[in-house]
Amino acid sequence: MTQIEEVVMEIKVLQDILESNKEMAREIEDLLKENKIYMIDIMSSPGSGKTTITDSVINSLKNKYRIGVIEGDISTTKDAERLAKHDVPIIQIETSRYLGDCHLESSWIMKCLNKFDLKNLDFIIIENVGNLVCPAEFQLGDDERIVVLSITEGEDKPVKYPLMFTTSQTMIINKMDLLPYLNFNMEELKENIRKINAKLKLFYMSATNNDGIDEFITHLDKNIEKKLKS
Amino acid sequence: MTQIEEVVMEIKVLQDILESNKEMAREIEDLLKENKIYMIDIMSSPGSGKTTITDSVINSLKNKYRIGVIEGDISTTKDAERLAKHDVPIIQIETSRYLGDCHLESSWIMKCLNKFDLKNLDFIIIENVGNLVCPAEFQLGDDERIVVLSITEGEDKPVKYPLMFTTSQTMIINKMDLLPYLNFNMEELKENIRKINAKLKLFYMSATNNDGIDEFITHLDKNIEKKLKS
Numbered sequence: 002m003t004q005i006e007e008v009v010m011e012i013k014v015l016q017d018i019l020e021s022n023k024e025m026a027r028e029i030e031d032l033l034k035e036n037k038i039y040m041i042d043i044m045s046s047p048g049s050g051k052t053t054i055t056d057s058v059i060n061s062l063k064n065k066y067r068i069g070v071i072e073g074d075i076s077t078t079k080d081a082e083r084l085a086k087h088d089v090p091i092i093q094i095e096t097s098r099y100l101g102d103c104h105l106e107s108s109w110i111m112k113c114l115n116k117f118d119l120k121n122l123d124f125i126i127i128e129n130v131g132n133l134v135c136p137a138e139f140q141l142g143d144d145e146r147i148v149v150l151s152i153t154e155g156e157d158k159p160v161k162y163p164l165m166f167t168t169s170q171t172m173i174i175n176k177m178d179l180l181p182y183l184n185f186n187m188e189e190l191k192e193n194i195r196k197i198n199a200k201l202k203l204f205y206m207s208a209t210n211n212d213g214i215d216e217f218i219t220h221l222d223k224n225i226e227k228k229l230k231s
Numbered sequence: 232m233t234q235i236e237e238v239v240m241e242i243k244v245l246q247d248i249l250e251s252n253k254e255m256a257r258e259i260e261d262l263l264k265e266n267k268i269y270m271i272d273i274m275s276s277p278g279s280g281k282t283t284i285t286d287s288v289i290n291s292l293k294n295k296y297r298i299g300v301i302e303g304d305i306s307t308t309k310d311a312e313r314l315a316k317h318d319v320p321i322i323q324i325e326t327s328r329y330l331g332d333c334h335l336e337s338s339w340i341m342k343c344l345n346k347f348d349l350k351n352l353d354f355i356i357i358e359n360v361g362n363l364v365c366p367a368e369f370q371l372g373d374d375e376r377i378v379v380l381s382i383t384e385g386e387d388k389p390v391k392y393p394l395m396f397t398t399s400q401t402m403i404i405n406k407m408d409l410l411p412y413l414n415f416n417m418e419e420l421k422e423n424i425r426k427i428n429a430k431l432k433l434f435y436m437s438a439t440n441n442d443g444i445d446e447f448i449t450h451l452d453k454n455i456e457k458k459l460k461s
Contacts, residue, residue: 046361047363049384076392077391131391151383160307161304161306163306183409
């Protein structure tokens with residue numbers, strides 16, 4: 002019986018955290034609206050290709066828009082270093098300072114926004130911590146949630162980790178170049194996506210080869226422009 | 232300033248949870264010792280091959296030892312169903328009942344142990360939630376922590392998610408069959424492992440082809456026997 006009580010306690014605390022996180026996310030939404038900045042939150046399991054995709058997006062759009070990047074990482078600045086070649090402002094959040102936290106929270110994003118020169122930004126990319134579970138629970142006030150799935154992870158991930166897929170608007174199916182070498186059933190993946198969130202906008206990509214990136218860039222370009230003109 | 236205080240609060244709560252988790256883990260250790268049961272905790276990112284490996288281990292050892300399985304899953308019983316063909320007791324923990332929790336805790340493992348007929352078990356396999364972050368923080372009272380890394384996830388994971396790799400005794404490097412198709416540097420991975428935890432015992436595997444599984448089975452077999460004779 003004691004054990005059950007412990008579980009209930011934990012949920013209460015988590016709900017309080019989620020509630021205050023949501024409030025701050027709303028403030029972020031207002032701030033972005035005021036400054037006409039489009040913000041995306043890219044999420045996935047570790048090693049699904051978030052940084053490679055972020056790299057390509059910056060490369061394709063940095064001459065058209067003023068871009069800022071927020072990098073979430075457990076314990077290194079490796080991803081930020083990979084992106085440093087682009088001449089765009091990058092803010093690194095190392096979550097290990099907060100006892101190895103497994104997600105980003107809206108209060109930390111707000112701190113980053115306060116550090117950016119918002120008047121001189123059009124587009125912010127958040128690269129979340131590599132984790133298919135916890136980041137899904139924390140709204141960050143962004144305009145678009147993008148989940149990346151590497152096909153090496155299997156067809157069942159949308160049904161096994163539903164919150165990530167129900168709360169995202171966009172999904173990138175990555176590492177398509179490995180399809181001939183995997184026992185992977187694309188129809189089964191699509192069926193699982195339909196079951197969980199039929200509205201998910203899908204992009205097929207092999208980010209390391211730059212295959213399929215153009216369609217995604219066009220999609221982002223359209224969304225950013227819409228926000229700028231709002 | 233308020234934001235910083237919030238972060239500190241959260242850490243305090245988490246530390247309390249971790250402390251009571253550790254106490255229960257010690258009780259589990261005693262219980263396993265008393266019953267001469269060897270217990271392993273298999274952890275990894277989503278889709279790294281935990282269930283396929285668990286499947287092979289059960290298949291190879293079920294005629295020699297009395298095996299029990301604890302399956303952690305966010306939201307489905309898919310993994311347990313995959314293992315149901317083996318005639319071994321399986322207990323499923325669906326963590327979504329606890330607000331989509333991202334790890335297993337020792338109190339839940341204790342509940343599972345209380346459901347098992349411990350007098351008739353030699354070996355328990357815990358398949359943790361697919362997550363390279365949170366499960367690392369929660370001791371479960373097991374004899375051996377095994378982290379599985381699919382080489383599709385990249386060479387940098389041990390340094391980017393250090394806690395998982397410092398707290399494990401064993402590491403399975405999986406999906407080796409995909410090596411010819413990836414831009415993957417095995418020496419760099421090994422160097423990263425050495426930096427983080429030079430004592431990690433490494434096994435190279437292609438679990439879907441059953442390649443490299445024998446060495447791992449021999450290793451487990453030896454450890455289980457040692458515990459039985461203790």
